[in-house]
Amino acid sequence: MKNAHERFGKLVYVRRTEKTATNIRLHLDAFVGEERGKAHLASVIGGDVEIGAIAAALANGDMFTVIDPTGVESVVGLGEKPLLFRGSIVLAERKRPLRHLVACSQELADTSSDGKLLLISNESTFIWSSLVSHYGLSATPDWGVRTRNLVFPPENGPVEWPPIQLAKHIS
């Protein structure tokens, strides 16, 4: 895809102590959050040192600033014990690979929650599949609760769910 700079945001982490000041800015590929400073997902890329520092800060529950592609800033935190996933991105033009970090809040990853269910996409198939899986509903991907279309197929057989693709949305 072209013009990725229009879809990337920034993650800024600033920490000042008596002797040192840390100021890290990373490219933010994806972010899911709520109002009142609650973050649920952050996907960032950067060098070894920056990603290491951010991973330590997030694991520590520190707050950070996210700047969306339009320039709007918010100070957020992932809460206690976020899940951190690390990976590398190898690019042909660069000698060293870039590091990739995906951080999820415990609330987003919690599969046993009985009340609030957080989802990372607003696509209808993804939402329906997640609800069916989370609440153990007997349903097919063709059924629509809002349209009251709960028709059984003419033949018996397995329920086939389409593969789920997650697309990036800017909102």
Add this chain to the structure above:
Amino acid sequence: MDALLRSGYQPSLIPPLNQDVAERYIIPPSPPASIHYTGLPLDQIEDAIERSVAMQNARRVLVRKQQKMSGRPVTPLHKGHVGLLACSGMLNGFFGEGDDRHIAHWRAVKHVDGEFNEEGEEVGETIIRKRERFSHELTLAFENGRILELKETKENGRNSSHEGVTHQLEHSSAM
């Protein structure tokens, strides 16, 4: 120099150029300016992120996939095989005929039983142990609108414990 600085802060003070300008400075021709971007190649990175190990591992947690299995066994499946497949959600689908025609959905649910506190070896040390286990739940939706649910329920509001587990079929006609 002062006039130049002032006009830098207030561009409106700069007089427009016209034919009466006393001195003219000819700008020499130059090749087209080339712009070099020295930052990260974000277009390539955005494409590569989808293949990143971090994203794949995160997706396993964030995307609740429906289980799927297909194939033809070499020998007929025994009841035990069918039971294992059913409980793991591999046989979710439509079954039966007539009034018994239904759609079945199995799933495994993790339960965390109460905490068990023990005193540690050192003074004041407390070891907190939690017992985690999986239980299977079955939901049946019949074509005639009946719904059956087979799952663990809590007894009198207490946390479910392994010994106190009851399996109940809850009936309703919400469909």
